Amino acid sequence: xxxxxxxxxxxxxxxxxxxxxxxxxxxxxxxxxxxxxxxxxxxxxxxxxxxxxxxxxxxxxxxxxxxxxxxxxxxxxxxxxxxxxxxxxxxxxxxxxxxxxxxxxxxxxxxxxxxxxxxxxxxxxxxxxxxxxxxxxxxxxxxxxxxxxxxxxxxxxxxxxxxxxxxxxxxxxxxxxxxxxxxxxxxxxxxxxxxxxxxxxxxxxxxxxxxxxxxxxxxxxxxxxxxxxxxxxxxxxxxxxxxxxxxxxxxxxxxxxxxxxxxxxxxxxxxxxxxxxxxxx
Amino acid sequence: xxxxxxxxxxxxxxxxxxxxxxxxxxxxxxxxxxxxxxxxxxxxxxxxxxxxxxxxxxxxxxxxxxxxxxxxxxxxxxxxxxxxxxxxxxxxxxxxxxxxxxxxxxxxxxxxxxxxxxxxxxxxxxxxxxxxxxxxxxxxxxxxxxxxxxxxxxxxxxxxxxxxxxxxxxxxxxxxxxxxxxxxxxxxxxxxxxxxxxxxxxxxxxxxxxxxxxxxxxxxxxxxxxxxxxxxxxxxxxxxxxxxxxxxxxxxxxxxxxxxxxxxxxxxxxxxxxxxxxxxxxxxxxxxxxxxxxxxxxxxxxxxxxxxxxxxxxxxxxxxxxxxxxxxxxxxxxxxxxxxxxxxxxxxxxxxxxxxxxxxxxxxxxxxxxxxxxxxxxxxxxxxxxxxxxxxxxxxxxxxxxxxxxxxxxxxxxxxxxxxxxxxxxxxxxxxxxxxxxxxxxxxxxxxxxx
Numbered sequence: 001x002x003x004x005x006x007x008x009x010x011x012x013x014x015x016x017x018x019x020x021x022x023x024x025x026x027x028x029x030x031x032x033x034x035x036x037x038x039x040x041x042x043x044x045x046x047x048x049x050x051x052x053x054x055x056x057x058x059x060x061x062x063x064x065x066x067x068x069x070x071x072x073x074x075x076x077x078x079x080x081x082x083x084x085x086x087x088x089x090x091x092x093x094x095x096x097x098x099x100x101x102x103x104x105x106x107x108x109x110x111x112x113x114x115x116x117x118x119x120x121x122x123x124x125x126x127x128x129x130x131x132x133x134x135x136x137x138x139x140x141x142x143x144x145x146x147x148x149x150x151x152x153x154x155x156x157x158x159x160x161x162x163x164x165x166x167x168x169x170x171x172x173x174x175x176x177x178x179x180x181x182x183x184x185x186x187x188x189x190x191x192x193x194x195x196x197x198x199x200x201x202x203x204x205x206x207x208x209x210x211x212x213x214x215x216x217x218x219x220x221x222x223x224x225x226x227x228x229x230x231x232x233x234x235x236x237x238x239x240x241x242x243x244x245x246x247x248x249x250x251x252x253x254x255x256x257x258x259x260x261x262x263x264x265x266x267x268x269x270x271x272x273x274x275x276x277x278x279x280x281x
Numbered sequence: 282x283x284x285x286x287x288x289x290x291x292x293x294x295x296x297x298x299x300x301x302x303x304x305x306x307x308x309x310x311x312x313x314x315x316x317x318x319x320x321x322x323x324x325x326x327x328x329x330x331x332x333x334x335x336x337x338x339x340x341x342x343x344x345x346x347x348x349x350x351x352x353x354x355x356x357x358x359x360x361x362x363x364x365x366x367x368x369x370x371x372x373x374x375x376x377x378x379x380x381x382x383x384x385x386x387x388x389x390x391x392x393x394x395x396x397x398x399x400x401x402x403x404x405x406x407x408x409x410x411x412x413x414x415x416x417x418x419x420x421x422x423x424x425x426x427x428x429x430x431x432x433x434x435x436x437x438x439x440x441x442x443x444x445x446x447x448x449x450x451x452x453x454x455x456x457x458x459x460x461x462x463x464x465x466x467x468x469x470x471x472x473x474x475x476x477x478x479x480x481x482x483x484x485x486x487x488x489x490x491x492x493x494x495x496x497x498x499x500x501x502x503x504x505x506x507x508x509x510x511x512x513x514x515x516x517x518x519x520x521x522x523x524x525x526x527x528x529x530x531x532x533x534x535x536x537x538x539x540x541x542x543x544x545x546x547x548x549x550x551x552x553x554x555x556x557x558x559x560x561x562x563x564x565x566x567x568x569x570x571x572x573x574x575x576x577x578x579x580x581x582x583x584x585x586x587x588x589x590x591x592x593x594x595x596x597x598x599x600x601x602x603x604x605x606x607x608x609x610x611x612x613x614x615x616x617x618x619x620x621x622x623x624x625x626x627x628x629x630x631x632x633x634x635x636x637x638x639x640x641x642x643x644x645x646x647x648x649x650x651x652x653x654x655x656x657x658x659x660x661x662x663x664x665x666x667x668x669x670x671x672x673x674x675x676x677x678x679x680x681x682x683x684x685x686x687x688x689x690x691x692x693x694x695x696x697x698x699x700x701x702x703x704x705x706x707x708x709x710x711x712x713x714x715x716x717x718x719x720x721x722x723x724x725x726x727x728x729x730x731x732x
């Protein structure tokens with residue numbers, strides 16, 4: 001049975017109840033709630049259901065932050081460690097937790113940080129000044145550093161940032177794109193080309209064979225430290241496809257047998273060590 | 282490390298045959314000698330533009346030739362130049378895009394290594410037509426031979442008053458320099474290239490404003506593919522009428538095509554636009570094995586079946602077929618190549634090379650790869666095939682740059698043309714090409730309980 005006006009009374013009852021109830025809105029700057037001393041709020045990066053960060057470490061947020069408050073490190077979409085180094089980085093504390101929450105074993109940090117590469121600072125200053133310190137020369141400077149050290153050591157990037165007075169977020173952001181190695185490789189670096197030309201010409205079989213021979217996956221180093229296996233789209237083999245690159249030398253076109261032979265031969269030759277790379281000029 | 286007969290890196294092999302226009306002088310002209318290039322008629326085009334045609338006349342000539350961008354977009358070059366010329370502002374810039382975004386497209390590299398002066402002439406013609414006083418040739422950093430030769434070419438040309446200040450005794454000045462760029466797919470996108478030129482991470486920005494209105498340092502900037510500029514130099518030298526002599530009516534001229542994959546003679550060939558695909562295949566010595574499909578346009582293109590090989594190679598026909606001209610990539614797949622796995626390969630490449638700026642691209646490509654992975658190992662979810670199309674459409678609709686908009690292309694075209702392969706993989710765990718591992722594998726991780 002419907003009573004006229006019952007709905008209005010029902011609504012007004014709710015109004016009246018809230019009218020007399022204590023107010024929960026704080027007049028924030030004038031009156032403040034009491035919080036525990038150590039409370040800093042809770043930050044959380046977003047994870048997908050597999051426990052992987054959704055953050056791609058693209059440095060966009062750090063680049064636009066006006067007070068340069070954001071620091072980050074992590075793995076980009078290719079699994080490369082970006083901004084390696086300092087032990088107390090936010091996502092590293094969170095990463096194992098994310099794995100646990102997803103029901104996965106908390107795996108040890110991939111590519112354990114090696115950030116102690118000494119760099120030849122006067123040489124680097126010379127390179128930077130040679131380009132007139134213009135920001136457009138960043139890629140060329142990175143190329144020079146990579147040619148000397150085989151990768152971009154973090155200290156070198158820091159030094160570039162200081163010398164050129166460019167916020168490091170911009171430096172690391174630019175270094176994260178463009179096929180630069182951000183970690184040193186032990187022993188000879190064998191890079192199998194994964195560009196479309198190589199793949200269609202049979203490059204996958206080559207990679208599979210090397211993977212079986214060396215017993216490692218791309219991104220890993222053999223137990224004796226002689227060979228690091230990697231893949232790249234940037235070998236730019238073209239007519240040499242399928243190709244692979246050992247250190248800086250491109251070999252191709254290769255059959256699977258030839259590829260295995262080339263790698264086995266190079267394995268015997270002594271590799272340039274990290275210490276030697278640092279000294280060479 | 283260069284081949285003695287042509288002076289090119291061993292990665293580049295120029296196939297005989299085709300309609301050689303830009304490639305004709307490679308191997309004849311000494312790339313390190315200005316004299317040699319001038320003897321072959323070089324810089325006559327620049328002289329004609331500067332002394333006879335004038336800026337407007339040069340643009341009209343390029344318009345009459347019907348030259349369209351060879352970097353994949355196919356935008357009429359004359360329209361772009363006109364917009365840049367009309368845009369208000371000082372210090373206009375011409376950027377030659379030789380980033381060669383996809384490493385399998387070697388046309389620009391061949392030009393830069395084999396005939397750097399032709400490229401430089403094209404840059405100068407474009408700078409003269411658009412009223413630019415600065416020009417930058419952006420080259421991939423690993424093309425060391427090309428960088429070295431372009432730098433030498435610029436120095437020689439400046440010494441001969443063909444570049445730099447007061448070109449050929451006129452009041453036209455243009456300072457050209459070479460810039461080394463990152464070796465990344467996205468770095469070839471024009472707005473990303475401009476960001477990288479300013480020292481930022483190479484990421485595209487939203488358009489408009491187009492670079493022709495506001496580009497490098499706020500100045501009107503003409504970003505043009507290297508091959509397009511070489512064509513412009515050719516037009517300035519030989520006239521628009523001769524340019525139209527070959528090629529189709531809507532798209533005259535030639536295009537450098539990199540033919541790779543299952544062919545007898547992989548390499549670079551220059552063909553008239555409108556040449557049937559089978560003709561291009563024939564220049565590369567034909568396919569090895571039975572040709573099943575050709576992937577045209579690389580990661581942003583699409584696949585055509587062997588039955589469609591009489592399709593003419595031009596912008597409109599390929600676009601209608603769901604593919605694209607791209608940077609001239611032409612990959613041949615034979616009967617042993619699985620189409621599902623190939624689609625996954627191209628998407629995976631796009632996912633790896635994504636700069637991370639646009640969410641539909643960064644996440645979307647990843648989800649597409651995961652979905653294809655599920656199909657490949659015969660553990661699909663019920664609506665996976667629908668999901669592929671849905672997601673692809675959304676990515677295209679919301680794309681920030683053309684790389685993203687076209688990233689699903691190889692997957693969509695193979696899905697249309699080889700539905701049997703997808704279905705066999707998804708339903709029976711069988712690879713019709715016999716190339717993939719298809720044993721059903723447990724998923725990486727069961728979806729979390731209680732969600």
